[in-house]
Amino acid sequence: MIKKLANLLGKDYVVNDEHELVEIYHITNYGVDQENYVKMKNHMNDWTLYEVQRGESFKICEFGNYDIAICVLYILVKKIFERPKGNSKIKYELTQCTESNSDNISSILVKEYDKKFFNLNNFKKGAIVLEKVNGYYDINYCGLNDERINIVNGRTFSNAVSVFYNYIVIVHEFEKLINSLISIMNIKLSLEEREAIKRVYLGK
CATH class of the missing domain: 3.30.457 (Copper Amine Oxidase; Chain A, domain 1)
Structure with missing residues (x-):
């Protein structure tokens, strides 16, 4: 091993x-x-x-x-x-988004990342979620059992979008790493084991 x-x-x-x-x-x-x-x-x-x-x-x-x-x-x-490093072009496009056109965030992200890695306002297993709460924004990770794991809360829109993107990059990179590891090491991981490793990578 x-x-x-x-x-x-x-x-x-x-x-x-x-x-x-x-x-x-x-x-x-x-x-x-x-x-x-x-x-x-x-x-x-x-x-x-x-x-x-x-x-x-x-x-x-x-x-x-x-x-x-x-x-x-x-x-x-x-x-x-x-x-993990993000895409500078995607990052720049996200900085141009405002609260009034926040729907553009998803259309920008799908150019580079699978939709399963993120969501706006709705919780989805395995996704990083950007959620508006009382005029500010929270970033959460939705765990395997639908638990809400907080990353940051009470952020301004622009700051929250930046954090949102950074964590999408992290979960995207994790999937590449773990799939490569499973293939090369010839091991089997349960969903729970994979999730536990993912939480370490997220630092959560």
Whole structure:
């Protein structure tokens, strides 16, 4: 599993496997960054994942299943060191939208992103939702069981649209990463397992 992970990450990373401790270092233009990395540590059959910044470890999540933890490790590494980038043209077009022509938001987004990733005012499983509440805007993620996971609230229209777009990019990138991972690692994930990994990628 670790060998497949190392091959999937490629030459931009160093994977250090010490049986109950896995560390992944990013290779920059200046060599291996040993101050900022991601690690996964086993304790009492639970795998805890950390982001390490300048020697200080920050716990991200914990999983009892090793294979799931490896998937999350990959997803975390990609999120931290290869932050998803949006389409500058789409982003610019969105900045031209106003509250009076907010219907244009969807028609702009579908040029690049599947409709399943977003919705305006209506909740849809797996989607980022932009919702107007008392004259301001909230951004939420609609979970697998229709739960509402708040991202931001009480934002102005222009600020909310910016956040809305950024999170659509994130869920779009997640789908690409997880599908690639499933194919190459030859693993099966339940809907619940996939959702749990997605929530880590969303940071929610």
